[in-house]
Amino acid sequence: LLLSAVQKEILKFGIHPYELYQKNIIKELSYELSRDQNIEYIVNWIMKNVIHPYIEKVDKLKKNEQKQLIEKVIEIINNDYMKYDLSLEGCAEKLGINPYTLSKAFKKVTGENFIDYLTEVRIDKAKELLLTTNKKIQEISINVGYQQSYFNRIFKKYTGFSPGQYRKKYEIKQRRIF
DSSP states (O other), X not given: OHHHHHHHHHHHTTOOHHHHXXXXXXXXXXXXXXXXXOHHHHHHHHIIIIIHHHHHHHHHHHHHHHHHHHHHHHHHHHHHTTOTTOOHHHHHHHHTSOHXXXXXXXXXXXXXXXXXXXXXXXXXXXXHXXXXXXXXXXXXXXXXXXXXXXXXXXXXXXXXXXXXXXXXXXXXXXXXXX
């Protein structure tokens, strides 16, 4: 009865028992029961051969789902980094999930929180624009989703230079390379 309840849950999760166990687990359990084993042995056997493989498979599927979800969020960030209102909450709403759940999943998959990741993307794009265009710093700040006063502070925090200092320092180095 216990095993059929477990198999029903496995099927409900979209996993076929033969795929999970690659053997007839009911037949094996029947054999173990026929050997007149004590209850502790049978419980341990069920845990090892039925429950643990199921938990591992579910965990693997959930991790894969989380990874795919975070790939979608990263795509949103890469496409929309220049929008002022890009937020974790907005991404969560777009994907139809809870912001707290998204935040936890993002940290688990990427190793950093959403806002730090978004800031790095924006700062990297700003660095690129500073060195490859003649755009004014104010224009670059708008192009990467910041108001200029905040952009200057956050840029300096992440690079150690103001945007103007960064452009001068690395523009000179780039000229030497070419």
